[in-house]
Amino acid sequence: MRSSGAALFPIALLAALAGLTFWLSSATNDNDPKRRAKERHDPDFTVENFTVERFDDQGTKTQTLKARQMNHFPDDESTEVTFPELTYFTGDRPTQIDARSAWLNKDGKEVRLKGNVRLVKAAGAGHPQTVLQTEALTVFPEEELARGNTPVTLRQGGSVVSGDRIEYRGKENLAILEGRARGTFPRVQKQ
CATH class of the missing domain: 2.60.450.10 (Lipopolysaccharide (LPS) transport protein A like domain)
Incomplete structure (x- = not known):
């Protein structure tokens, strides 16, 4: 069975979205002490x-x-x-x-x-x-x-x-x- 690029596209898109979600979560995390110290x-x-x-x-x-x-x-x-x-x-x-x-x-x-x-x-x-x-x-x-x-x-x-x-x-x-x-x-x- 051969996998085509079209079949792998949804998996790659989900992986990219998961990575973006993780990055947004860490970038806006209010529990990061260094980030909070600069804002307080x-x-x-x-x-x-x-x-x-x-x-x-x-x-x-x-x-x-x-x-x-x-x-x-x-x-x-x-x-x-x-x-x-x-x-x-x-x-x-x-x-x-x-x-x-x-x-x-x-x-x-x-x-x-x-x-x-x-x-x-x-x-x-x-x-x-x-x-x-x-x-x-x-x-x-x-x-x-x-x-x-x-x-x-x-x-x-x-x-x-x-x-x-x-x-x-x-x-x-x-x-x-x-x-x-x-x-x-x-x-x-x-x-």
């Missing part, structure tokens, strides 16, 4: 109770970051930090920023702070202490710039000013309040 936002490492210090080219400390926990995420190279305390030692007056949490993009050029955010610029050289409080603030460390779209209160000496939004320019020591701004300023006594 899971940390690849965690650090607890740490301090990181940054120095300039001359060896002078410029920044310190302390926090309870840090998680790094490989899918977008972002970092999340709980209870961060960030101190900048630029200029003649150090600035401290703390919050309940922070998110940093992959190169650290954008930091989003959330929950009881406080920025404190120390008093010095005829300038009173400045305290900024809000619920969310985005900081651009290299530019010493901070922006917030939530209600904010700013205290400097005896003066208290609040507004709906803020832009804080650290290099200029300038705060720009937007929206409904209101303030209380102490009366200056003439001598």
Whole structure:
């Protein structure tokens, strides 16, 4: 008995379909750990109770970051930090920023702070202490710039000013309040 190519065609077609079905099943398998890891936002490492210090080219400390926990995420190279305390030692007056949490993009050029955010610029050289409080603030460390779209209160000496939004320019020591701004300023006594 001779078998013709026409008789073998259905068997070859079934084998090809079986192979394709197996390939589709493995390609879309949600149980593959490598495939799931790339699609999920899971940390690849965690650090607890740490301090990181940054120095300039001359060896002078410029920044310190302390926090309870840090998680790094490989899918977008972002970092999340709980209870961060960030101190900048630029200029003649150090600035401290703390919050309940922070998110940093992959190169650290954008930091989003959330929950009881406080920025404190120390008093010095005829300038009173400045305290900024809000619920969310985005900081651009290299530019010493901070922006917030939530209600904010700013205290400097005896003066208290609040507004709906803020832009804080650290290099200029300038705060720009937007929206409904209101303030209380102490009366200056003439001598």
